[in-house]
Amino acid sequence: MNETVTRRALLGALGAGALLPSVGGAQNFFAGDVPAGSQELWTWVRAQLVLEPGLAWLDTAGSAPTLRAVMVREYRSRERQSLDFRNYEDAVLAPGPLGQHLQRMAAALGAQADEVAFTTGSLEGIGIVARGLDLARDDEVICSQQERTAAVGPWRVEAARRGIKLVDVKTGGADATPEAILGAYAGALTPRTRALLVSHVQSTDGTAMPVREICTLARANGVFSLVDGAQGPGHVPVDVAALGCDAYATAFHRWLNASRGVGALYVRRDAQPKVWPFAQEAAFPTGAQARYGAAARLVGPAIEGVAIALEFQRAVNPARSGARIRELAAYLRMRLATVPGLQVVSPSHASLVSGIVAVQLPGRDHAAIAAALAAQDRIVVGHVSQPPAIDAIRMSLHPGTDIGHLDRCVDALRRQA
Template sequence: MTATATPPLNTAPDDEAYWLAIRDTMQPMYVNTQLVNTRRGAAPRTVRDRVRELVDLSLAYELDAYEPMRELKESGSSLAIRGLLAGYFGADPDEVALTRNAMEGIATVLNGVALEPGDEVLATRFCYDSNLAIIRQRAQRDGIVLTFVDLPFGIASDEAIVAAFAHAITGRTRLVSLPHVVANTGLVMPVREIAALARSRGAFTLVDGAHSAGHIAFRLDDLGCDAYATCLHKWMYGPRGTGFLYVRRERIGDVWPLFASWSGKPAHSIEKFEEVGTVFKALPASIPEAIAFNRGIGQAEKSARLRYLRNRWAVRLRAHERIRMLTDIDADPGTGFGGFIIDGMESEVFARILREEFDINVRAFAMEEDPTMRGIHLSPGLSNTVEEVDRFVEATFAILARSHNAFMRAG
């Protein structure tokens, strides 16, 4: 197969003057050097200003038939907003429903796909704990079975991952749930191959896209999954309380909505998923500003910058004898996430010293389903600078040098 040439970037990932200007539009309000951006991104001023502009209107005119935002449905959605999201992520507007967060979309699918007692849901231990809680509730309520695919922790090839899914899928598997990007390590799952495999076995595929939307470049119509749920406040830098659910047109009728449609939307309508009651319209009404911010930079440019920031620390750290990387920084596509383990030092101890002595925040983690899967996670965002990343590297080396004698004695 001939590789497709990658178009040149409009902005280089190391053009610091440009990226400092982007940081200035975001104005992060961190209390320390924040190198973990997986929970939220700093929304740019244009988004924050738009929300503030609409707050009074949303509170004063929410139920007025002549309200200034009457083009938005009660749920805050509109065909124009759905069209913007569909255009950015490579889908049709009639396959995209506006939600209030990733979990709403995930819960809709996990509760809405018809399952019988004994049917199997195949998931990974890297799935978000709330996702697994939903499956476990259905297991208790409906008698379905939760099974985990056995995946390696850390670096893994696409071939090994697909082989593990192929081995785990059985004749009783009806639904496959997986993250697009594993948050703690930045592993990008081969969704296209897994979705094709699941479809060949008659299983529905749900992808948690909380850490891929706005982070890596992809098209939903290329992924081939049956459903994809995400939020817009992480790597799309939109307001908290916004997200979307994509369901492939052919499978919309196979998923019950979380709330019954009171307007009689047919089973094949994506809009049946949007009838959730009244929402605060100032939030979804600012989605166009978030899309404009991302388009102004370019997704390829964003992704390249995030990878550049990760490589700036990860390349230096992986050369250290006490560092074991959990992230393949040479993988393509890569992410801005990285994880590692320090030989001879607990992750929590390292993170505490880094925060208390150097005023730098990273995340010490243990996987919910298997606490032996532990490490340290970083995810610099567009609002971080190379100086902040470099200061983290120097602080890490200082901590390692200081603990060297204790490590040698333990060895």
């Protein structure tokens, strides 16, 4: 049974090993520990998460429960940090050990180690690029009407500070197609376009965007492409080299189940001269970590936790996790079709479908419904509102989501309809 972790339970899990040196390279999840059967596997995955028993968590796109093993590793790391900070810095944040973490993260993203930097999350990564590009008054930056507020915020600051212009395009919707989305970005290009922001998966309606095609379009027109990967790792396959983007910003507290406050910024090697450094990191004379990773010194324990989250993802098998997410989304859509008056506003096109499903109940207050589901039914969903593009209830599905929780959610929505 999955239980919340009390202080006593956590300390018990740590045991005497809490005072030992870092064992970042040690294996934590062995093949023999991972169940082979599907039902047993996803029950086991759920049991690894720190989540209140009986709570139906359907808001992975907002944030997700942390892996218990990640919490244990971070506790041990923070204890070492407090006991002997100087030696802790040498053991975790010096070029050698931090370089190993960068290599693991780069491999997970399809990048080279000198192209990635640890950040405090996707917001910081997007902000680094927005501040770092040489943009002038009346330069244009294209983004979707459905970009999440955190992703657009840094560009709005630059609009106020430097006079750049944000150009919104319409994307997503139940009838969206890859061709229509690509056409919207192509139609927004002008001689003044300097940069383009696109989500890997839209946080609002779950559209898995045609990122590779959009980045190809950007490069052909001399436009810098930045991908908001907040909903990427652990949810959909990530290969930044294959995507062809100039930069990719992400965080690890959603689909990967690491803790909040740690993420990554990828900037392609030949694009790094276009993005001014955030601050020079003396320990790394060159590469992305030197230019953009100064904040990593503040999140050493969380970086060690990311290594555990990545190991867990490999142990479960990313392809199997992805297939499970698609299976859950298909099942949820089938059940939602039985609710009178409810409309699914996420795309139905096969290439645009993800583990995020957004719905509307016309004439109803979606924020109030989401709050009622949490208070009355112990079901956590998201409410997304990006006028005029969308106002909806969002369900986002983790591989460990219990199908019974989806049934509970549909029944609760039926009572609200």
